[in-house]
Amino acid sequence: MAGRLAGVFGRSFDALSALTVRAYDSVRAYPNFTTSLLLTLVFFYPSLRAGGGTAGLLFTGDVLGYYWPTLAKMQDLLSGFHFWALDINLFNGSSEFYLPANFFGAHPLFVLLGLLSAPFPIGYFDVGWFLVFAVALESFFACYYLLMLAQRDFGLSFGTSVFAATFYVFGFSTIDALETPMFIFCFAMVAPCAYAMMRFQDRPSLCLLPWAALPALVMFLGGYIPLGLASALLALAIVAVRIFLFSPTCLASIDRVKRFALACIPVALASVVVAPFMLASYLYLAETPSPTRPDLFYSAHQLGDLPHMALRLLSSSLEVPGHDYVFPVHWGLVAVYIAVVFLLSPRASRNLTSDEWRLLKLLLAGYFATLLATFGSYSPISDAVYYFVPQIGGMHLYQRFLFAANVLLGLSLGVMLQGIVRSEATPVLRFGAIVSIAVFLAAGFAQAHFSAATESVGLGQALVFELLVVVILASVLLAPGQRFRFAAATVLVLLVPLNAMYERSRGNHDRATVAAQQPAMLDPQTQQAIVDYLKQYSDRDLVKYVDLTPLWAGSPEEFWDHHEEAFPKSFPYLVLKDLDLGSYGGFSFYLAPPADYMKVMPVRGQYELQPDWDYARRTGAEFVVLRSDALVSLIDAGLVSDDVEPFRLPDGVIITPLVAMDATRVLYENGYFQVSKAGGGATLTNLANGATARQSATIGGADAVRALDGDRNGAFASGSVTHTDEDPNAWIEIDLGASERIDEIRIFNRTDCCGARLDGAWVLVSNAPFEPSATPETVRSKAWRRLILGGAAEIRLPTRGIEGRYVRLQLGGSRPGGSHFLHVAEIEVLQENDPGPLSAGDPVLAAFESNGANHFTLETTSSEPVDVSWLLWSGRGLEFFLDGQVAEPTVVNGIATLVVPAGRHKVEVVYSNPVLLLFWLIYAAYGLSLVASAGVLALRRSLQPDHRSSQTSAAG
DSSP states (O other): OHHHHHHHHHHHHHHHHHHHHHHHHHHHHOHHHHHHHHHHHHHHHHHHGGGGTTOGGGGSHHIIIIIHHHHHHHHHHHHTTOOSOBOTTSGGGTSBTTOOTTOOTTOHHHHHHHHHTSSSOOOHHHHHHHHHHHHHHHHHHHHHHHHHHHHHHHOOOHHHHHHHHHHHHSSHHHHHHTTSHHHHHHHTTHHHHHHHHHHHHHSOOTTTHHHHHHHHHHHHTSSOHHHHHHHHHHHHHHHHHHHHHSSOTTSOHHHHHHHHHHHHHHHHHHHHHHHHHHHHHHHHHTTSSGGGSOSHIIIIIITOOOGGGGGGGSOTTSOOSSOOOSOOOOOOHHHHHHHHHHHHOHHHHHTSOHHHHHHHHHHHHHHHHHHHTTSGGGOHHHHHHHHHSTTGGGOSOGGGHHHHHHHHHHHHHHHHHHHHHHSOSOHHHHHHHHHHHHHHHHHHHHHHHOHHHHHHTTOOHHHHHHHHHHHHHHHHTTSSOHHHHHHHHHHHHHHHHHHHHHHTTSGGGSHHHHHHHOHHHHOHHHHHHHHHHHHHHOOOSSEEEEEOSOSBSSOHHHHHHHOOBSSOTTHHHHTTTTOOEEESOOSSTTSSSOHHHHHHSOEETTTEEOOOHHHHHHTTEEEEEEEGGGHHHHHHTTSBOTTSOOEEOGGGEEEEEBOOOOOTTEEEEOSSEEEEEGGGSSEEEETTTTOEEEESOOSTTOOGGGGGSSOOOOOGGGTOOOOOOSOTTOEEEEEEEEEEEEEEEEEEEOOSSOGGGGTTOEEEEESSOOOTTOOTTTTTTTSEEEEOOSOOSEEEEEEEEEEEEEEEEEOOSOOTTSOOOOOEEEEEEEEEEOOOOSSTTOOOEEEEEEOSSSEEEEEEEESSOEEEEEOSOOOTTEEEEETTEEEOOEEETTEEEEEEOSEEEEEEEEEOOHHHHHHHHHHHHHHHHHHHHHHHHHHHHHHSOOHHHHHHHHHO
């Protein structure tokens, strides 16, 4: 028995030994691959484990609020093979899903995921894990191809290349970009793009061309076009430097030009593929508010860094006063120590070859030119970028250029380290070790005994630890063995960012903790409870709600620290499989809806929606999400009833139904379409015609009679706008002459400015005259009253047949942030003239179909003509058809309406985007070319003789 066991153990040991030897041989045979894989796994392992449940990058800021949910929506569309779509879930269908400028909707990895998951759509958390995987995969490629590029094309050693790649790919740039993965998808492709260009010009081939173009394609489709373009320009610059300055001297100038032209072909192919997509995005964004932003002041000045903030390069743990936008400059003390030692050590400088010195100077020139562009009005380089680099110069945060430029810094520090490592224990290295030890001891002592004082100047424990790392580096650089010094320096430069990465996967950064803070975002039970509540009060095909909550639960700082949105702005994306849900807002509030929609549904303050309630309710809004302390205002405005128990969420957020509008003339409504009697039902009489008006005071001759002149022009210069003097209780009043039934009051606001002054005003109706000194509070029990919310151009208040003679519009007393003037263009007091019901026994029968993306069909049957209104925003790309023929709707206040004759008819609304369709066709052709070229290359390799086998046979 013992002999058998010994034999088993022996064979197992032999097998394990053989496997170990084989693994060691593989590492030696493929050092770049194995090193890149090891670094990627070490860096991302805590994020990839447990299905992404501990991936801190998923549960932070924009990823949690926007990118992750939007990616889930994209997978839902692609699994149904919908490549262009209205975003019916946000902005009331005004946005076109694939085109916002801050999303990676056409990234090849995610397109493949959507297409391959078509038979079995993947779950929400699986989408999140795949996002983490995609970030890790691109980081791996960035590291691997930078190693290949540095060694093969610039002659740097393996140790130098590994240090440079570690600093660039797994340093502070990646940590800062994790909250916006699109930045990683763009800048990570700089080295792969440059390497592919170089290999293509070495051996140009049609079969290699699609694969050589792939890194540039990923860069362009990474999700942020300006940074993608900037990264492509940087890759071109690296290739140009390699070909024109580092080619053999025997190579003629014309040959260098030819080589560079060949190297540019892959980028040119990628540009052709993505050109329609960029054009479609540009045309779409031209209609959003964002094009008004990129001017010189906003782009290069307002959001630029202050020069003193360059001190942040010392350490990510050092508190430097000043604003902190997307990406501050970070080197870390290890990198700073290497740069200082190199600059102070003549021997280290002499140990570099002339080519290495030339490379170092070019790298530093490119990096510092980029860095100087980030200092706003203090740097003319920032102005030059704006003026001379179209599109890229319009990017409003030039700090983002440092994401890509960090490849230059990483290579620069690698070259410096190479010079230092080649030196022996020089006096500078000894002196540096002594100084670093002294600084560490002083900082540690100060932190131990005077922690309050040291913390006030930014000297915390994290900075003391980083000083300890510098002490270890200084000691390592005195030790013998170049490989050892390179390896140790690489590990040490990784330690601080690795700690930051690991910190994101513990504490309050995991799924369970954030789900407890944000149950509506991550807790399936809470989501289902919300869905059940909505279904309890609505049976429409598309359930709509207005979200009045701010973006974050507290201050901006609390939001970024605790990830707490007051209510998820992308909530409809979270319940796609359970309910077709639509919101009038969304997370990416100024990069998705067109400007005309934003005029109706503007966003102010802490990303709070200021809705046009008349538009929202007439287009089918059924619910409102709000803070509980704002409920009284909506009850006063007649929008919400206090008889319904709301659904309650953390932080005082509630969901409650809106009071239904008078729908006696509505025959059918499902959230997409509304069918009503042709001509809008009842006719309206304006009781204010011939009435008299007065107001509390008048300035500039703008008296009250202007509110009854029949002119709705809201420009004050037109002479049709009233204007009171400044008074917290200013009023304008209409006397109808007798008590009348009032069914609706319409107020036309001033439109040239100051429309928000009506926000918080009251409309009062009474049979008894109002005293001049009366206020909305003093007449609370004596008059019908409604609160106005927002300052829309046209405000409609249904009054449900109240009786009254006097109609007063009055400010509601002191309110912060505004002058107390009252001005209106027109006030209409309307009474319905009932035309009677439809023919007896003739209900409208409606059948509805939709693919949830770009095609919506409604069939109606009626013996009388009906109005069919499209209840989503009637924006660009929509076509209307009646019985298969193109029809031109009437658009009033953003609502498109078709008059449908009696009988059975079919109404279709189709969204199309020919430019985007062209892109997908070219994209598909490119994908097929990748598959075909891969097959050809594999076939060629299989047909080539095995030289090693031939040599073995010959030797035998």
